[in-house]
Amino acid sequence: MKAITLLSSGLDSVAALAIAAESLEIEMAITFDYGQRAGQREMEYSEKVCEHFGIEQRIIKLDWLGEITHTSLVNRDEEVPSLSFEDIDENSPSMITEYSAKAVWVPNRNGVMLNIAGSFAESRGCDYIVVGFNGEEAGTFPDNSRDYIQTVDNAFSYSTQNGVKVLAPLAEMGKTEIVKKALEAEAPLEYSWSCYHGGEIPCGKCESCVRRARAFKNIGIKDPLLERLGI
Ligand SMILES: [Zn+2]
Numbered sequence: 001m002k003a004i005t006l007l008s009s010g011l012d013s014v015a016a017l018a019i020a021a022e023s024l025e026i027e028m029a030i031t032f033d034y035g036q037r038a039g040q041r042e043m044e045y046s047e048k049v050c051e052h053f054g055i056e057q058r059i060i061k062l063d064w065l066g067e068i069t070h071t072s073l074v075n076r077d078e079e080v081p082s083l084s085f086e087d088i089d090e091n092s093p094s095m096i097t098e099y100s101a102k103a104v105w106v107p108n109r110n111g112v113m114l115n116i117a118g119s120f121a122e123s124r125g126c127d128y129i130v131v132g133f134n135g136e137e138a139g140t141f142p143d144n145s146r147d148y149i150q151t152v153d154n155a156f157s158y159s160t161q162n163g164v165k166v167l168a169p170l171a172e173m174g175k176t177e178i179v180k181k182a183l184e185a186e187a188p189l190e191y192s193w194s195c196y197h198g199g200e201i202p203c204g205k206c207e208s209c210v211r212r213a214r215a216f217k218n219i220g221i222k223d224p225l226l227e228r229l230g231i
Helices: 011-022 041-053 064-065 093-104 111-124 145-160 173-182 205-218 224-229
Strands: 002-006 025-033 056-061 127-128 166-167
Touching: 002 011, 002 111, 011 025, 011 041, 011 127, 011 173, 025 041, 025 111, 041 056, 093 205, 111 127, 111 145, 127 224, 145 166
Parallel strands: 002 025, 002 127, 025 056, 127 166
Antiparallel strands: none
16 A cells, blocks of 8 residues: 655654555645744655655645735734643633634645645555644544545545545644654654744644644653754
């Protein structure tokens, strides 16, 4: 069985790739450049991840998607929200996660990426598209949910001749479990970049940084990325 993987170099996509690579032949990774703040880091890190797994990488530019995106993930005039561990506590839901999700939303991003990957998967005779969609983010991002994955599978059963399917090994997992599984699968987390910003080091304050930090704190080990960067 062969698969195409969507690779942003974030914790989730690197973990999903490492887990999928244990049982599938990974034909290629696709990384999208839509003018996101962290784009340069994501290209640099995802290249390292592809080298680690010895897989071909294709970088696809989506300039138009950046142009029509007004939120802070792309638009440098808008501020990326800063969060704390308390803000992401599921036991006392805060409106700030909803606000944060809206602030980094890119119009139909996962829909666009999956459909592009679907064309590559069909043309390369691949059965699956591996994605890092996960249970923790499905709470605030509906395009990470099981319902969405099933709906895309259903659409692919009409739009691809080989019935490409979305494979989301993290769909039921929170970040702590994702880190555990990633470590078991020996994922190169020292080259995964989760921060919404593209600085030399992760900001430690955006929602993505905070969720990642909490996961490593829960497990009680140092993040291999921070270790490598000497932070
Ligand atoms: Zn950050």
